[in-house]
Amino acid sequence: MRKTALTDDILMQIEEPGRYIGNEINSTMKDKSQVSLRFAFCFPDVYEIGMSHLGIQILYEMFNRRRDVWCERVYSPWPDLAAIMKERDIPLFALESQDPIRDFDFLGITLQYEMCYTNILQALDLSKIPLHSTERSNDDPIVIGGGPCAFNPEPIAVFFDMFYIGEGENQYNRLFDLYISMKKSGSYSRKAFLRKAAEIPGIYVPSLYDVTYNADGTIQKFYPLEEGVPETVERQVDTDLNGSPYPAKPVIPYVRATQDRVVLEVMRGCIRGCRFCQAGMIYRPCRQKSLDILKKYAVEMLENTGFDEISLSSLSTSDFEQLPELMDFLIDECSRRKINITLPSLRIDSFSLDVMSKVQDIKRSSLTFAAEAGSQRMRDVINKGLTVENIMNGAREAFLGGWKKVKFYFMLGLPTETDDDVKAIPDLAEQIAHLYYDLLPDKKTRGGRCQINISTSFFVPKPFTPFQWATMCTPEEYLRKASVVNHRMKEEPNHKSLSYQWHDAKTTVLEGIFARGDRKIAEVIEYAYRHGCCFDAWNEYFHPEIWDEAFLSCGIDPDFYTLRERDTSEVLPWDFIDAGVSRKFLENEWDRATGGQQITPNCREKCSGCGCRQYRSGVCYGY
Amino acid sequence: MDIRVKFTKFGPVKYVGHLDLMRYFQKALRRSGLPLTFTKGFSPHPVLSFASPLGVGITSEGEYMDFSIEFALPVDEIQQKLSSQMAYGVEIRSVTERHDSRKAMAELMGASYLVYFKKISDDFTFDTSAIKSVIDSKVKKASSLVVTKKTKKSEREVDLLPLIYDIDVYDRFPAEKRDHYIPDWKDNGFLLSENDPAIYMKVCAKSSDNLKPELLMNSLFNENDTEDLFTIGIHRLDMFTTNEAGKLVPLGEKA
Numbered sequence: 001m002r003k004t005a006l007t008d009d010i011l012m013q014i015e016e017p018g019r020y021i022g023n024e025i026n027s028t029m030k031d032k033s034q035v036s037l038r039f040a041f042c043f044p045d046v047y048e049i050g051m052s053h054l055g056i057q058i059l060y061e062m063f064n065r066r067r068d069v070w071c072e073r074v075y076s077p078w079p080d081l082a083a084i085m086k087e088r089d090i091p092l093f094a095l096e097s098q099d100p101i102r103d104f105d106f107l108g109i110t111l112q113y114e115m116c117y118t119n120i121l122q123a124l125d126l127s128k129i130p131l132h133s134t135e136r137s138n139d140d141p142i143v144i145g146g147g148p149c150a151f152n153p154e155p156i157a158v159f160f161d162m163f164y165i166g167e168g169e170n171q172y173n174r175l176f177d178l179y180i181s182m183k184k185s186g187s188y189s190r191k192a193f194l195r196k197a198a199e200i201p202g203i204y205v206p207s208l209y210d211v212t213y214n215a216d217g218t219i220q221k222f223y224p225l226e227e228g229v230p231e232t233v234e235r236q237v238d239t240d241l242n243g244s245p246y247p248a249k250p251v252i253p254y255v256r257a258t259q260d261r262v263v264l265e266v267m268r269g270c271i272r273g274c275r276f277c278q279a280g281m282i283y284r285p286c287r288q289k290s291l292d293i294l295k296k297y298a299v300e301m302l303e304n305t306g307f308d309e310i311s312l313s314s315l316s317t318s319d320f321e322q323l324p325e326l327m328d329f330l331i332d333e334c335s336r337r338k339i340n341i342t343l344p345s346l347r348i349d350s351f352s353l354d355v356m357s358k359v360q361d362i363k364r365s366s367l368t369f370a371a372e373a374g375s376q377r378m379r380d381v382i383n384k385g386l387t388v389e390n391i392m393n394g395a396r397e398a399f400l401g402g403w404k405k406v407k408f409y410f411m412l413g414l415p416t417e418t419d420d421d422v423k424a425i426p427d428l429a430e431q432i433a434h435l436y437y438d439l440l441p442d443k444k445t446r447g448g449r450c451q452i453n454i455s456t457s458f459f460v461p462k463p464f465t466p467f468q469w470a471t472m473c474t475p476e477e478y479l480r481k482a483s484v485v486n487h488r489m490k491e492e493p494n495h496k497s498l499s500y501q502w503h504d505a506k507t508t509v510l511e512g513i514f515a516r517g518d519r520k521i522a523e524v525i526e527y528a529y530r531h532g533c534c535f536d537a538w539n540e541y542f543h544p545e546i547w548d549e550a551f552l553s554c555g556i557d558p559d560f561y562t563l564r565e566r567d568t569s570e571v572l573p574w575d576f577i578d579a580g581v582s583r584k585f586l587e588n589e590w591d592r593a594t595g596g597q598q599i600t601p602n603c604r605e606k607c608s609g610c611g612c613r614q615y616r617s618g619v620c621y622g623y
Numbered sequence: 624m625d626i627r628v629k630f631t632k633f634g635p636v637k638y639v640g641h642l643d644l645m646r647y648f649q650k651a652l653r654r655s656g657l658p659l660t661f662t663k664g665f666s667p668h669p670v671l672s673f674a675s676p677l678g679v680g681i682t683s684e685g686e687y688m689d690f691s692i693e694f695a696l697p698v699d700e701i702q703q704k705l706s707s708q709m710a711y712g713v714e715i716r717s718v719t720e721r722h723d724s725r726k727a728m729a730e731l732m733g734a735s736y737l738v739y740f741k742k743i744s745d746d747f748t749f750d751t752s753a754i755k756s757v758i759d760s761k762v763k764k765a766s767s768l769v770v771t772k773k774t775k776k777s778e779r780e781v782d783l784l785p786l787i788y789d790i791d792v793y794d795r796f797p798a799e800k801r802d803h804y805i806p807d808w809k810d811n812g813f814l815l816s817e818n819d820p821a822i823y824m825k826v827c828a829k830s831s832d833n834l835k836p837e838l839l840m841n842s843l844f845n846e847n848d849t850e851d852l853f854t855i856g857i858h859r860l861d862m863f864t865t866n867e868a869g870k871l872v873p874l875g876e877k878a
Contacts, residue, residue, distance in 0.1 A: 001807070002634050009812070009854075018640070018643055254639045256643065256646065306651060306708075308649070308666070337653075
């Protein structure tokens, strides 16, 4: 018999009860009396989103390979259930055992985007774990964070006992061994464990550091409180991706997850060096997996899951050098097995169009150009190695091949952007539409209009990118830029073939504050959570008025974090992390962007000396 | 080879909705390695159909699913391959070869259920004789049982009496069924101990006139008067079609 933590009457009155019952195929069940360490892995968002995340699946596989560890999963209860749990005092539980999180040794929280920060507090609150690390007892689980947002953990540092900086494959075993041995020898106390863990490379224990501030609010000094606690925390890099664990038997949800398919990670990191892109910097060096390994995993995962679709994952799949061979294999294997292949956004060229025409229904599918900026000047500033000729040639071939739908992704608010750059966005879309009607002038044979969708997000500067010093805009300025695009688009001759969508400006500003915030921000997040904010990434639950109130009440000026161009001499909250890319490289890239709009070649063309050669793997060593 | 599978649904999977259950079986069929017959078209999927969707929260020991494979295999082998892919709560009860070309959904005529109670207020007493007398007066000795059926578009009056093939009060829910299919009954406050009554019913399940046990129970025990007193639990026992003689037989036997 399998129990559920929630009773029948609750499961019958909430949305999607299948999110909370566990019991999924391929989930790992163990006897809790036979393991030494229980780890609850949390993705602080709704089940369907969290279950789609590859990183947790990799670590779930790796942790559960250990006989002495049982790793389980937990996601944010949707507001309907969260309210019931609060009202009836039901503790947050893990899916596999349905046991309360508070019974676990570790609560690991993955930090994939800043807008989930209030959900972290919800998870702690519902688990009955004190929100602040300093208030926790020896019986509380160790709360550890990881993922891209851990590269500036300061705004949420007080809520965590430790952070893991970098790729989990490297040091988790060492951390678990330390915990288990201290427990077994009786030397365990929260304090003693945290102190020892701080010596493991990549582990950052915020309570062992302190910060002082200058009169203007910038950081004066960030320093370890004890001798032996490292001044810098080194990012961990997996230098043997082929040999590392991969989830060959991923858990299959009942409820349809966002990523309802086999996900094959072909490569980690990116050779491109786009200056706005944090992932392109913090996952360096670019490391490709071997074709044989990928073939093996693809077949195993399809057979172990029964998914009817497979997708390739990486930051830039077109740069995976063995893509033609892999696609030949997959097309053959998948047509035999009646499996669909979905392609991530590939660079549009004759190869990708040929592949897409083989695996997609051309009439229904749309092409995506991640152009990021409308003008060539702007694209050079961000080091997006894409010319208008590349785009036009890709579009020409696509239209001749039968495609009619094109999606364009752009960012607004990039450094040095002028209104001319903004107007270049609809102008580029117009050029593409014009090209379509030029190429296919005959109304009868072309089969309808083309549809060019323009989508813009507002740029958010992220730590460890060359733009980490850049200023952001006010929400009003963002919306003004969006309306410039909108007005210009409506004036274009082919405006009937164009459409435009833009993101919310208020969430962008908040994301920007969290991304580059310091320890002072924690108070604001806690205030907002206590006053009802949660699921901020979801429009229907985002309450900007509560956030405004939170900043006001905590006496914190949000503009300090967003509307200020930082000087390169300023101590940044994340400076204590060694992310691999050197400060010198980032500063140089910032100069090249804002000074002469100079392009920096990609890692395969020429090494730009970013500092990640130290890891002795990947593209720096020719593979 | 056309195949009919009889399976159960209980435990946590009773909260899995019909569409999700279909996706669950599509994946399970693919994992089983059986030589499945696929639909044609751009995104082929296994040919698969279910006799009747089961509401979320209802347990069952008589669900049916039809699918086909490209060449004949022993039914035991098929059952073993499917069973190896099931989650807790979905047990493959039988696998039979289907000779009737009609799908289970088209053949479906009736379904049988056990309905049990969950006390909400202490004012409700589970008196078997009182329940019996309601059933006697409203069903067994009545000439009609008219209810208003609301659909999205309209309201219409329906006489439920011709849709009830059989109904009876049980002194108690069979203990072996309870322990297997509703093992968490105590935690969930369902009244399934020695002296608690349950209702057995066999009702019409044709797609045009599917009588849901909830609707019948609401019409017998006026919903508005009793909603604060008790709620019900439902367990589906089996589904039926008619044989050549016009008699109801389980879908699994007819195949």
